[in-house]
Amino acid sequence: MTLLIQDEYPKKLLREDGLRLDGRGLTDLRPIKMEVDVIKNADGSAYIEWGNNKIFASVYGPREVHPHHLAKPDRGILRVFYRMATYSVFERKRPAPGRREKEISLVISECLEPVLFLELYPGTSFEIFIEVIDADGGTRCASTTVAALALADAGIPMRSLVSSCAVGKVDGQLITDLSGIEDKAGDSDMPVAMTWFNDEISLLQFDGKMNQEEMDKSLDMAKDALENVYQMQLEALKKKYIQIQEGI
Amino acid sequence: MKKILKNNDIVLTGEYLGVVEEYLPDKNSTFIKDGAIYATKTGLINLDMDKRKIEINTHQDEDRKTIKLGDIVIGSILFIRKYSVGLNFYTINKKVHFNSYFFGNVHVSQISNKYIEQISDAFRVTDIIRAKVVEEKENEFDLSTSGKDLGVIHADCTVCGTKFDKIAFGKLECSTCGNMENRKLAYDYGEINEHLRY
Numbered sequence: 352m353t354l355l356i357q358d359e360y361p362k363k364l365l366r367e368d369g370l371r372l373d374g375r376g377l378t379d380l381r382p383i384k385m386e387v388d389v390i391k392n393a394d395g396s397a398y399i400e401w402g403n404n405k406i407f408a409s410v411y412g413p414r415e416v417h418p419h420h421l422a423k424p425d426r427g428i429l430r431v432f433y434r435m436a437t438y439s440v441f442e443r444k445r446p447a448p449g450r451r452e453k454e455i456s457l458v459i460s461e462c463l464e465p466v467l468f469l470e471l472y473p474g475t476s477f478e479i480f481i482e483v484i485d486a487d488g489g490t491r492c493a494s495t496t497v498a499a500l501a502l503a504d505a506g507i508p509m510r511s512l513v514s515s516c517a518v519g520k521v522d523g524q525l526i527t528d529l530s531g532i533e534d535k536a537g538d539s540d541m542p543v544a545m546t547w548f549n550d551e552i553s554l555l556q557f558d559g560k561m562n563q564e565e566m567d568k569s570l571d572m573a574k575d576a577l578e579n580v581y582q583m584q585l586e587a588l589k590k591k592y593i594q595i596q597e598g599i
Numbered sequence: 600m601k602k603i604l605k606n607n608d609i610v611l612t613g614e615y616l617g618v619v620e621e622y623l624p625d626k627n628s629t630f631i632k633d634g635a636i637y638a639t640k641t642g643l644i645n646l647d648m649d650k651r652k653i654e655i656n657t658h659q660d661e662d663r664k665t666i667k668l669g670d671i672v673i674g675s676i677l678f679i680r681k682y683s684v685g686l687n688f689y690t691i692n693k694k695v696h697f698n699s700y701f702f703g704n705v706h707v708s709q710i711s712n713k714y715i716e717q718i719s720d721a722f723r724v725t726d727i728i729r730a731k732v733v734e735e736k737e738n739e740f741d742l743s744t745s746g747k748d749l750g751v752i753h754a755d756c757t758v759c760g761t762k763f764d765k766i767a768f769g770k771l772e773c774s775t776c777g778n779m780e781n782r783k784l785a786y787d788y789g790e791i792n793e794h795l796r797y
Contacts, residue, residue, distance in 0.1 A: 508630070588611055
């Protein structure tokens with residue numbers, strides 16, 4: 352019996368002409384589309400299409416903390432709920448939040464915390480709900496990017512936006528923005544997120560093998576890619592206010 | 600990069616606006632780092648060159664959930680102290696605020712423009728009042744009910760719990776048990792048909 356999807360990955364992830372399987376160059380990003388203010392009931396919301404990833408983020412807050420004992424008397428708290436839909440991957444994903452989702456939620460909330468002025472809102476909570484509708488590698492990067500966009504759309508004071516992108520190694524070559532297959536079959540994978548008010552890295556995870564030179568080089572590649580993502584984020588935010596500006 | 604700012608220009612989160620010597624930055628929409636002013640919100644610039652004030656208008660005022668001075672709030676009285684009462688807010692500017700974390704106090708001198716000897720002459724616990732925000736103190740707010748449209752808008756009898764009827768200005772009577780009490784009433788006491796408790 353033949354399987355619908357092949358269980359094994361292709362042996363070579365780079366084509367003979369040096370391009371990747373989906374026709375991208377080594378440092379090319381997948382096509383990205385961003386939009387803000389897509390969910391009416393949320394205080395702020397955003398939607399991103401990053402390659403085959405489709406992700407919604409909605410922000411609520413500042414509001415009262417439930418359960419009450421989590422509230423901090425001197426500052427607000429940020430809670431992130433990253434969830435994948437059952438139909439977002441090829442095999443049905445169990446709907447209960449698992450180890451991976453809890454980790455990503457924590458990582459994203461710690462990554463976004465330095466840009467927020469939480470000390471201005473004591474006793475409150477900000478909640479970000481991230482729904483992954485379609486997943487194809489790099490969802491934590493896309494989620495971080497879209498969560499920052501949704502926070503900005505909600506009018507919550509922020510020092511700057513946060514952008515995120517992955518870099519990695521495939522067949523001995525350093526590449527930017529790994530797709531699902533490159534993530535699973537590649538040599539290494541490194542998601543990076545940056546806060547732009549101080550140009551610092553606020554998220555760095557690593558999986559696989561790399562030597563120090565490759566590491567330095569891939570961080571530079573990540574920074575170049577993040578500049579592009581940042582410009583796209585700003586453009587998406589600007590689009591909403593152009594309409595308002597014309598109405599005045 | 601130096602850019603000349605104009606009114607109603609679009610500013611994006613984290614954008615450089617100027618140096619602290621140039622403008623008086625607004626606390627809610629800008630922040631200062633190393634002597635420079637940056638935007639913390641995305642919106643249109645509101646520039647007042649007479650007062651050298653700069654702030655960012657997000658045009659989301661109807662969605663605002665934080666309190667500014669001058670807002671009208673509705674809340675129920677939680678407890679009475681010797682010289683003030685504490686209340687939590689149900690609505691802010693006519694918008695319902697579920698599980699509000701905001702808390703306000705009305706000092707005895709701010710209740711009315713007439714002299715009030717005891718707080719129990721004006722308010723009792725569980726009364727629903729309409730008040731105006733006059734001062735912000737860290738996480739709490741000072742409120743005032745001095746004025747015709749501010750004061751108690753709903754009160755229950757402290758003996759039997761039925762709703763009070765207004766019999767004269769500042770006087771209430773219970774139709775079931777005949778108990779009479781004094782309150783600082785708003786002019787539209789008893790005429791409000793909306794749901795006040797949630």
